[in-house]
Amino acid sequence: MEATPGIRVENLYKHFGEGETLVRVIEGANFEVYKGELVALIAPSGAGKTTLLMMIGCVEEPTSGTIWLGDEKVYENRWLTKETRKIRREKIGFIFQAHYLIPFLNVIENVTLVPQTNGMSEKEANKIAMELLEYFDIGDKARSMPSELSGGQNQRVAIARALANKPQIILADEPTAALDTERSVAVVKMLKKIAIEQNVAVIMVTHDEAMLPLCDRILKIEDKKVVSKEVPASKDII
Numbered sequence: 178m179e180a181t182p183g184i185r186v187e188n189l190y191k192h193f194g195e196g197e198t199l200v201r202v203i204e205g206a207n208f209e210v211y212k213g214e215l216v217a218l219i220a221p222s223g224a225g226k227t228t229l230l231m232m233i234g235c236v237e238e239p240t241s242g243t244i245w246l247g248d249e250k251v252y253e254n255r256w257l258t259k260e261t262r263k264i265r266r267e268k269i270g271f272i273f274q275a276h277y278l279i280p281f282l283n284v285i286e287n288v289t290l291v292p293q294t295n296g297m298s299e300k301e302a303n304k305i306a307m308e309l310l311e312y313f314d315i316g317d318k319a320r321s322m323p324s325e326l327s328g329g330q331n332q333r334v335a336i337a338r339a340l341a342n343k344p345q346i347i348l349a350d351e352p353t354a355a356l357d358t359e360r361s362v363a364v365v366k367m368l369k370k371i372a373i374e375q376n377v378a379v380i381m382v383t384h385d386e387a388m389l390p391l392c393d394r395i396l397k398i399e400d401k402k403v404v405s406k407e408v409p410a411s412k413d414i415i
């Protein structure tokens with residue numbers, strides 16, 4: 178089977194400000210992330226990792242270039258749809274360093290919120306949410322509040338929430354930064370499993386070198402461009 182791109186970026190530029198306050202963040206990025214692939218995005222702080230994810234996620238408008246999500250060209254020097262929010266909701270699952278669960282909703286309500294916003298019935302959304310929570314070994318926490326869960330459990334809920342809508346793309350911004358190594362490994366392995374089993378393109382920003390052998394490939398922001406690298410050989414982490 179030929180690998181198909183979940184994400185394709187061509188000649189992408191991103192500048193902030195103008196004149197004396199002009200900041201050139203990305204200057205001509207070209208890369209693809211394939212469906213079924215877990216790619217680590219690395220670069221020093223301030224190099225533009227979050228900005229790049231937010232452009233792919235249709236949150237931050239690029240300065241110029243082209244972005245394809247699956248077979249849909251969403252940006253070519255301008256958004257090609259007025260409905261960027263719809264694209265985001267339907268195609269993309271976001272996972273952040275902090276889990277951003279809604280504190281006054283219980284676990285299953287947090288997971289079913291977006292699918293229901295997208296028009297899924299409560300019954301169907303609950304069924305998918307329970308399957309995901311069970312898959313992540315937190316089925317018994319469905320009626321708990323986020324404040325009653327550990328950091329690692331909340332991050333699993335956040336991943337379940339990102340998956341509830343069956344996204345084609347997962348964008349994870351330092352999802353393991355708040356976790357210890359053992360829990361980080363568990364989260365990254367979960368992302369890899371999702372990539373394969375659900376044929377999702379996953380980009381994960383990380384500063385943790387120990388996570389790199391668990392990924393398929395590395396994208397590194399270098400000289401304001403994006404270069405692709407092999408992952409280092411696995412050490413004792415796997």
Ligand SMILES: Nc1ncnc2c1ncn2[C@@H]1O[C@H](COP(=O)(O)OP(=O)(O)O)[C@@H](O)[C@H]1O
Pocket residue numbers: 193194200202220221222223224225226227228229
């Ligand atoms: N809204 C904004 N306005 C101006 N500059 C910004 C804005 N967002 C990010 N930047 C700048 O863009 C650069 C990249 O930021 P960011 O994408 O957050 O980097 P990273 O995630 O790699 O740490 C930084 O220099 C940051 O100051």
Ligand SMILES: [Mg+2]
Pocket residue numbers: 226227228350
């Ligand atoms: Mg960042």
